[in-house]
Amino acid sequence: MGERQVLLCDLDGVVWRRAVPIPGSVEALNDLIASGWEVLFITNSSHDPASHHVERLESLGVPASDRVLTSPMAAALLCEPGERVLCAAGPGVRLELERRGCEVVPGESDVPGAVDAVVVGLHPEFDYRRLGVAMRAVRSGARLIGTNSDPTFPTEAELLPGGGSILAAVATASGVAPVIAGKPEAPMADLITTRLAGPVMRLVMVGDRASTDGRMAEAVGAEFAHVLTGVDDDAPSDTGSHDDLRAVADWLLERGRADRGD
Ligand SMILES: [Mg+2]
DSSP states (O other), X not given: OTTOEEEEEOOBTTTEETTEEOTTHHHHHHHHHHTTOEEEEXXXXXXXXXXXXXXXXXXXXXXXXXXXXXXXXXXXXXXXXXXXXXXXXXXHXXXXXXXXXXXXXXXXXXXXXXXXXXXXXXXXTOOHHHHHHHHHHHHTTOEEEESOOOSEEEOXXXXXXXXXXXXXXXXXXXXXXXXXXXXXSHHHHHHHHHHHOXXXXXXXXXXXXXXXXXXXXXXXXXXXXXXXXXXXXXXXXXXXXXXXXXXXXXXXXXXXXXXXXX
């Protein structure tokens, strides 16, 4: 469809901060959807399964079924069905690896036999012992895959260490540079392009991090809308910023009206 308009929308720091929706975000999404925008949610969040994000969005009144793309989905595409994969991550990664047809090896203790890959994501139980298990697997030849490299993620109360911080520990101990699956890397770009499945007249990516969301936008040929509702502890966007998702929606809707000459 020639008129197709798609918004690629980050979740953490744009729609919500951990459990708390950012004021105006839900209405903004529904206003865009009502005026014909397709919305896909693109998250590097790796701990929870995609179904968890879908349920949360739908409980807020935002249609999200089959519209959430996660870094664990992208990481699973870097593993082949039948491969033995050590999961140094939460249930979101384990589920996607199982869905992919991998044999998932838990990362609590060394297991006999070779492991094809180690996937690292956000892992609240990660500790020195697990670091050793992952390190030995990689030093024995397993590929090192990270769901994402985000150093931190925002919550309402405080900043927490992200999966990228855990990945950095495994990479340092292993002496191996990881392949990263999530925003802004190629596996996530492939996931988005496959999901779009055809030409889009207007493609916009909204996110709170220029270093991941901004570069992801560039990689898939989207315009980047930077919002200030998350924590952006890296460089500010050089294309300007919007206060929040509400402001981005108003800007897009206004531009649509101007394009139509309303
Ligand atoms: Mg974010």
